[in-house]
Amino acid sequence: MERTNVTSARAVVLVHGALTDASIWHQVARRLQSSGHPIAAPALPMRSLEQDVAYLVGYLERIEGPVVLAGHSWAGAVISHPDIAATGRVSALVYVAAFQPDSGESAGELNAKYPGTLLLPENLDVFPNPLGGADLTLKPERFAEAYAADLSPEDAAVLAASQRPIEPAALGEAFTGRPAWRAIRSWAVVSTEDRSLPPEILRFMAARAGSRIVEVDSSHAVPLSQPDVVARVIQEAAAGTAEP
Numbered sequence: 728m729e730r731t732n733v734t735s736a737r738a739v740v741l742v743h744g745a746l747t748d749a750s751i752w753h754q755v756a757r758r759l760q761s762s763g764h765p766i767a768a769p770a771l772p773m774r775s776l777e778q779d780v781a782y783l784v785g786y787l788e789r790i791e792g793p794v795v796l797a798g799h800s801w802a803g804a805v806i807s808h809p810d811i812a813a814t815g816r817v818s819a820l821v822y823v824a825a826f827q828p829d830s831g832e833s834a835g836e837l838n839a840k841y842p843g844t845l846l847l848p849e850n851l852d853v854f855p856n857p858l859g860g861a862d863l864t865l866k867p868e869r870f871a872e873a874y875a876a877d878l879s880p881e882d883a884a885v886l887a888a889s890q891r892p893i894e895p896a897a898l899g900e901a902f903t904g905r906p907a908w909r910a911i912r913s914w915a916v917v918s919t920e921d922r923s924l925p926p927e928i929l930r931f932m933a934a935r936a937g938s939r940i941v942e943v944d945s946s947h948a949v950p951l952s953q954p955d956v957v958a959r960v961i962q963e964a965a966a967g968t969a970e971p
Contacts, residue, residue: 744800843925
């Protein structure tokens, strides 16, 4: 991968989605760092959309200069929030097999718009959270098929065992106002073998947002299974919004 000038490369913030944590970005982060991009990969609370947005807004205050903001899966809803655009810090949005909701929509509603998802009640576990609320995860025996079918069985098993749960009520939580992708240039990676967010809904959301679309033969775990593609799209977004 071509090396970028370290002093001029734009910072990239990589935001994980539900059922995984920041480790989903490790391979992408390694490639971006080797190209000179400063990288940050925060861990979201995953208790509500509003809390995740508030956390990310505060996190962005730690980063110097404009940033490229990449979100995987659920994080697409987070980075789409009007409060993200209001920071004035984000130069580009990259949706990696991610939600791109419009005002009034929820992640759960969008994922039910087209058939094909395996994130169905029979494949999910919901347990009480010891600190309040509930934790939603995929049943470990269904994780590989639903989320990571193109990873090795060993890698999929590790992901299944280390899931970061989400509060199920968050999936029904909609935001109001003008979504960030209406104000900020965006790119979208569509995973064509996705069984969590089916490609039809990914294409619909990306086309509606006017995102630059890149399709890749991948499961939902595309940051791990296709890190070269994901890193290239993020680099394109960084270059496309760089100051002259």
